Amino acid sequence: MSDAKTTREDEGQPGNFVADRVRADLAADAKQGRLVTRFPPEPNGYLHIGHAKSICLNFGLAALAPQGQCNLRFDDTNPEVESPEYVEAIRRDIRWLGFDWGDNEFYASDYFQQLYDWAEQLVEKGLAYVDSRSLEEIRETRGDFHRPGVDSPHRDRSVAENLDLLRKMKAGELPEGSAVLRAKIDMQSKDLKLRDPLMYRIKKVHHHRTGDAWNIYPMYDWAHGQSDAIEGVTYSVCSLEFVNHRPLYNWFLKALEIPNPPEQIEFGRLNLSYTVLSKRKLLQLVEEKHVAGWDDPRMPTVAGMRRRGFTPESIRAFADRIGVSKNDGVVDVGHLEYALREHLNETSPRVMGVLRPLELVITNWPEGKVFEAELDNLPGNESAGTRKVPFGGRVFVEQDDFLEEAPKKWWRLAPGNEVRLRGAALVTVNEVVKDDAGQVVQLKCTWDPASEGGNAADGRKVRGTIHWVSAEHAVDAEVRLYDRLFADEDPSKDFLDALNPDSLEVLTGCKLEPSVGAMEPGTRVQLERIGYFVTDSEDHQPGGPAVLNRTITLKDSWAKLAKKMGVGGK
Ligand code: ATP
Numbered sequence: 228m229s230d231a232k233t234t235r236e237d238e239g240q241p242g243n244f245v246a247d248r249v250r251a252d253l254a255a256d257a258k259q260g261r262l263v264t265r266f267p268p269e270p271n272g273y274l275h276i277g278h279a280k281s282i283c284l285n286f287g288l289a290a291l292a293p294q295g296q297c298n299l300r301f302d303d304t305n306p307e308v309e310s311p312e313y314v315e316a317i318r319r320d321i322r323w324l325g326f327d328w329g330d331n332e333f334y335a336s337d338y339f340q341q342l343y344d345w346a347e348q349l350v351e352k353g354l355a356y357v358d359s360r361s362l363e364e365i366r367e368t369r370g371d372f373h374r375p376g377v378d379s380p381h382r383d384r385s386v387a388e389n390l391d392l393l394r395k396m397k398a399g400e401l402p403e404g405s406a407v408l409r410a411k412i413d414m415q416s417k418d419l420k421l422r423d424p425l426m427y428r429i430k431k432v433h434h435h436r437t438g439d440a441w442n443i444y445p446m447y448d449w450a451h452g453q454s455d456a457i458e459g460v461t462y463s464v465c466s467l468e469f470v471n472h473r474p475l476y477n478w479f480l481k482a483l484e485i486p487n488p489p490e491q492i493e494f495g496r497l498n499l500s501y502t503v504l505s506k507r508k509l510l511q512l513v514e515e516k517h518v519a520g521w522d523d524p525r526m527p528t529v530a531g532m533r534r535r536g537f538t539p540e541s542i543r544a545f546a547d548r549i550g551v552s553k554n555d556g557v558v559d560v561g562h563l564e565y566a567l568r569e570h571l572n573e574t575s576p577r578v579m580g581v582l583r584p585l586e587l588v589i590t591n592w593p594e595g596k597v598f599e600a601e602l603d604n605l606p607g608n609e610s611a612g613t614r615k616v617p618f619g620g621r622v623f624v625e626q627d628d629f630l631e632e633a634p635k636k637w638w639r640l641a642p643g644n645e646v647r648l649r650g651a652a653l654v655t656v657n658e659v660v661k662d663d664a665g666q667v668v669q670l671k672c673t674w675d676p677a678s679e680g681g682n683a684a685d686g687r688k689v690r691g692t693i694h695w696v697s698a699e700h701a702v703d704a705e706v707r708l709y710d711r712l713f714a715d716e717d718p719s720k721d722f723l724d725a726l727n728p729d730s731l732e733v734l735t736g737c738k739l740e741p742s743v744g745a746m747e748p749g750t751r752v753q754l755e756r757i758g759y760f761v762t763d764s765e766d767h768q769p770g771g772p773a774v775l776n777r778t779i780t781l782k783d784s785w786a787k788l789a790k791k792m793g794v795g796g797k
C-alpha cells in the first residue's frame with residue numbers, strides 16, 4: 228500500500244473543476260480549514276470502474292491539503308439487497324486501488340438513531356407528517372411535471388398525532404405499507420422532489436448490522452445529507468443524476484439548522500464504450516451466469532479487472548487522464564486499454580510461451596546438450612536483469628509461425644528459411660512431417676552450431692526471430708483468452724443481445740517457459756509477441772500446471788478492425 232501511495236503522489240493532482248473549487252475554498256478558508264470528502268457505496272454489489280473513478284476523485288480531493296480526509300461510508304439503508312459479502316468486497320477493492328481511509332469507516336446504519344431523533348424534531352417543528360395511505364395513492368396524488376400535486380388528507384395532522392404514529396411505525400405496531408413519514412414541504416412545487424418526499428417507510432426486515440432493531444428504514448434523500456452532516460463532510464461529491472436531489476438535500480440541512488452544512492457537488496458519471504456499468508445489469512449477468520461471477524475477468528468490476536491482470540496504477544492513471552466533467556459522456560474503452568498497456572509494458576517481465584504448439588526438432592543437435600539462453604526480463608530496462616531459459620534440441624513453436632507455402636517477405640518458419648529462435652539458435656526447416664489427415668505435426672530442422680545464442684558467427688543477417696519453449700522443460704498450461712464482453716459499442720439497451728460470443732476462448736495444452744511454473748497466483752507477465760497475461764488468482768498454483776488469463780493483446784486489434792470497417796472514433 229505504501230508503494231501505491233508514493234506513486235499516487237508522483238502522479239500529482241490533476242486539474243478538474245471540483246479540485247479547483249476545493250483549492251479556492253482552501254485559499255479563502257471558506258470551510259473553517261476543513262476538508263472532508265466521502266465515498267458512499269451501497270453494499271448491494273461489487274465496485275466497478277465507474278466507482279473507481281469516484282474513489283480516485285474523492286480520495287484525490289482529500290489529498291489536496293494535509294488535513295484532508297476521505298471517509299468510506301456504506302450507504303446501507305436497503306437491507307433486503309445488501310450483504311456483508313459486498314461490504315468486504317468493497318473494502319478489499321478500495322484498498323487494492325491504493326487508497327486508505329484509515330479509521331474513517333462508517334455506516335449509515337450507525338446513524339439510524341440520530342436520523343430518527345432528527346425526524347422527531349422535524350415532526351415537532353411541523354415539518355414532517357405521517358401519511359397513512361398506500362404508496363400507490365401517494366404516487367398518484369404527487370402530480371407530474373405538468374400537474375401540481377394534491378395535499379394528503381393527513382397533511383395537517385397534529386404534532387401529537389404524528390409523533391404517536393411515527394413511534395408506532397418505529398415500534399413495529401403498524402403493518403408494512405400502511406404508513407410513511409413525509410417531509411412537509413410543498414405539493415405545488417415545480418420541483419417534484421420537493422412535493423412532500425418520503426423520509427421513512429415501514430420494513431420489517433433484518434439488517435445485516437442492526438439486526439431486528441428497526442422496523443422503519445430511512446429513504447436515500449433523508450439518510451444521505453444527514454449522514455454527510457454527522458461526519459462533518461465538506462464536499463459531498465456525487466454523480467450528475469443527483470443534481471435534482473440537491474434542493475431537497477439542502478432543505479433537510481436547513482430545516483435541521485445544521486451549522487456549516489456539507490455542500491453537494493455533482494460531476495458527470497463515467498460511461499465506457501463496449502461496457503455496461505449498471506449494478507442491476509451486472510448483477511443480472513452474474514445471476515444468469517453469462518459470466519462466472521462478479522470477479523469474472525470480463526467484468527468491468529474492480530474484482531474482475533484485478534483477476535484479469537489490470538494494475539491499480541493503470542486504473543488510477545486512466546481516472547486522472549479522463550478528468551472530471553460536468554456532463555455525462557461516453558469514454559472510449561480504448562483509453563482504459565491504452566493506460567493498461569502502457570503500464571504493463573513498463574512493468575511486466577517478458578516470458579516465452581506457445582499457445583498453439585508445433586514441435587520443432589533439430590536433427591543435428593548434440594545428444595543431451597542443454598543450452599541456457601540468457602534473455603532480458605524487460606528489454607530496454609537493464610535494472611530488470613536477465614533470466615536463463617533452457618534450450619534442448621526439441622522445442623515448441625507457434626503453429627502460426629510456420630507456413631508451408633510462404634509468400635515473399637515471410638521471415639518466419641518455412642521450408643528452407645533460416646530463422647532465429649530468440650536468444651538460442653539459427654535453424655532451417657528441412658522436412659515437414661504430417662499426420663494421416665495432412666496436418667503438420669513436426670518440423671525437422673538443422674541448426675548452425677556456430678549460432679549458439681542466436682547470432683551467426685559470420686555476421687550474416689537473419690531477419691526473422693520467433694519465440695520457443697524447450698519441449699523437455701516446458702510447463703503445461705491452460706490459457707484463457709479473454710476479450711471484450713460486449714461486441715456492441717453501445718450495449719446499454721439490449722445488453723444481453725450485445726454480448727460478444729467470442730469473449731472467452733480456453734486453450735489447453737499450451738507450453739510455457741519453466742519460470743512460469745513457479746509463479747505465485749496473480750503474477751503479471753508479457754508472453755513475448757502475444758500479449759499480457761496474469762496467472763489466475765484462483766486456479767493457478769505454483770508447481771502445478773499453469774493457468775493464465777490474457778489481460779490484453781499487445782496491440783489494439785479492435786481499433787484496427789474498426790478502421791478497416793470504417794467505424795469507431797479512433
Ligand atoms: P445504484 O444503481 O445501486 O445506485 P450506483 O452505481 O450509483 O448504483 P452506489 O453504490 O450508490 O452505486 O455508488 C457509490 C458512489 O459511486 C456514488 O457516489 C456514485 O455517484 C458513484 N458512482 C457510481 N457509478 C458511477 C459512475 N459510472 N461514474 C462515476 N461515479 C459513479
Ligand code: MG
Pocket residue numbers: 269
Ligand atoms: Mg447510487
